[in-house]
Amino acid sequence: MELYKKYRPRNLQRVIGNTATVQSLRNMLDKGTLPHTILFHGPSGCGKTTLSRILMKELNCNQIDFHELNCSDFRGIDTVRDIARKMNMAPTGGDCRIWLLDEVHQMSKDGQNAALKILEDTPSHVYFFLCTTDPQKILKTIRTRCCEMPVEYLSENDLKRLIRMVCKREKIEVASDIVDDIVDAAAGSARTCLVLLDKISNLPEDQREGVITSHQADQECIDLCRALINKDSWSKVSKILKGLTVDPESVRWSVLGYARAVLLSGSKPQAYHVITCFEDNFYDSKAAGLARACYEAVIT
Ligand SMILES: Nc1ncnc2c1ncn2[C@@H]1O[C@H](COP(=O)(O)OP(=O)(O)OP(=O)(O)O)[C@@H](O)[C@H]1O
Ligand SMILES: [Mg+2]
Numbered sequence: 001m002e003l004y005k006k007y008r009p010r011n012l013q014r015v016i017g018n019t020a021t022v023q024s025l026r027n028m029l030d031k032g033t034l035p036h037t038i039l040f041h042g043p044s045g046c047g048k049t050t051l052s053r054i055l056m057k058e059l060n061c062n063q064i065d066f067h068e069l070n071c072s073d074f075r076g077i078d079t080v081r082d083i084a085r086k087m088n089m090a091p092t093g094g095d096c097r098i099w100l101l102d103e104v105h106q107m108s109k110d111g112q113n114a115a116l117k118i119l120e121d122t123p124s125h126v127y128f129f130l131c132t133t134d135p136q137k138i139l140k141t142i143r144t145r146c147c148e149m150p151v152e153y154l155s156e157n158d159l160k161r162l163i164r165m166v167c168k169r170e171k172i173e174v175a176s177d178i179v180d181d182i183v184d185a186a187a188g189s190a191r192t193c194l195v196l197l198d199k200i201s202n203l204p205e206d207q208r209e210g211v212i213t214s215h216q217a218d219q220e221c222i223d224l225c226r227a228l229i230n231k232d233s234w235s236k237v238s239k240i241l242k243g244l245t246v247d248p249e250s251v252r253w254s255v256l257g258y259a260r261a262v263l264l265s266g267s268k269p270q271a272y273h274v275i276t277c278f279e280d281n282f283y284d285s286k287a288a289g290l291a292r293a294c295y296e297a298v299i300t
Contacts, residue, residue, distance in 0.1 A: 003201075004194035007166055008050050010057070016162055016190065017154040018047055025051065025149070029058050035147035037119050037128045039104075041135040042151030045191030048131040051151065052100045059127065062094035069099065072106040077114035084118050087126045096125045104130040105137035112139045119145045153188025162190055163197060172201045174208075181212045185219070217246045224251065225258035228274050228297045237294050248282040248290040273297060 009015045015022050028034040034055070040048040056066045067086075069079065083099060091097050101107075107115065119128060119142065130146060132138060154162070163179050166172070174182075178200065186192040196215060200208040224240045226232075244251065255278050263271040277297040282289035 002195070003166060003170070003198045004045075004191050007162075007194060009047075009054065012054055012058075015047055015050065015054070017158040018151055021051070021149045021151060025055070029055075034059070034127070036122045036124070036126065037130070037146045039130045039132070039135065039138070039143065039146035039148050040151055041132050041148065043153055043188065044133055045189035046151050046153055047190065048151050049100070049102065051149070052098075052129040052131065055127070055129065056098055059098070060095040061098045061127075062092055065091045065094055065097040067097075067099045068102065070102045070106075071104050071111070076108065077110055080111060080114040080118060087118060087123060091125055096127055098127045098129065100129045100131065102131045103133075104142075105132045105134040109139070112142055116141055116145070154190050155188075156183050159183045159186055159188070159190065159193050162193055166194065166197060170201070172197070174200070175205065178208050178212070181209060185212050185216050187219075218254075220244050221246060221251055221254040222258070224294070225255050228255060228294060229259065229262055229268065229270055231270050231298050234295065234298055237298050238291075241291055241294060248286050251290055252278050252282055252293070270297075273300075 012022050012026055025034070038055075040051060042048060053066075056063075067083075087097060087099075089097075101115075116139075122128060128146075130138075130142075135143065135148075160179060160183055163174070163182060167174055174197070182193055182196045182200075185196060192215075196212060199211050199215075203211065220240065220243065224237070224244065227237050227240055246254075256275060259271045259274040259278070262268050263275065274297045277293045280289070280293075282293075285292070
């Protein structure tokens with residue numbers, strides 16, 4: 001099993017960082033005042049799904065009554081209707097039914113509007129946990145019906161603690177400069193930390209650094225791809241470009257691959273535009289050619 005799954009904290013004491021959120025959940029559970037609609041928001045890999053699953057156990061919810069839905073898979077109001085029908089049924093054995101609505105910002109406006117009703121008429125044996133990395137995209141009317149629980153990046157010390165704990169239990173030996181590199185590359189995400197640790201754990205010492213560096217390079221490319229597809233500001237794009245350590249022609253291939261995937265998964269005119277801007281190679285123009293293509297992609 002992957003390390004990040006194996007070491008998903010099973011109870012609140014084991015959750016690293018996020019002390020304010022953990023503490024208020026603990027208090028509310030102890031007092032029996034946990035709100036029935038909670039919105040966990042914050043960056044990827046820092047504990048949103050983990051906290052929801054811990055609450056499932058704390059609330060004594062049967063696995064069969066725990067419904068985890070990814071909102072990018074369902075966009076319509078049909079799913080909401082289905083939930084509305086099921087939520088009135090009594091739990092099968094445990095104390096409650098829980099719906100975990102993941103990536104809730106991906107739900108269509110119609111879906112969100114339909115969801116308003118089930119969030120408002122939640123029966124006392126039902127809990128809704130909404131998770132998102134992008135709370136700004138959620139309707140205000142939904143947000144005001146939820147108790148917001150921010151989840152934050154882990155500090156460097158917390159990430160080090162996590163790596164050391166896992167290394168000790170798994171009997172993995174890692175040099176301290178590699179630990180520092182992993183923490184650097186993970187940029188606050190516990191999941192990335194454990195994914196990288198997994199990758200290097202089976203490699204000889206002298207190949208470990210390369211894996212971490214290439215992960216960072218991939219990440220830089222993904223950040224650029226996202227910015228181009230979102231048509232972000234030139235100041236944001238130029239900042240990413242300045243930090244880029246990957247050679248321009250490799251970046252071009254990453255951008256083309258990313259834009260193609262976006263184009264095929266839906267009709268995003270910007271993806272088409274990005275592809276046309278990146279058609280010509282950068283063999284001669286190099287970094288200047290890359291900068292020009294990026295500029296064209298977000299400005300025109
Ligand atoms: N606060 C934490 N303490 C310890 N481990 C953590 C913590 N947060 C995340 N992890 C580790 O990272 C993995 C992924 O975390 P989780 O699924 O909770 O992230 P998430 O916030 O839901 O991310 P995403 O937005 O990508 O869905 C967990 O299985 C666990 O191994
Ligand atoms: Mg999650």
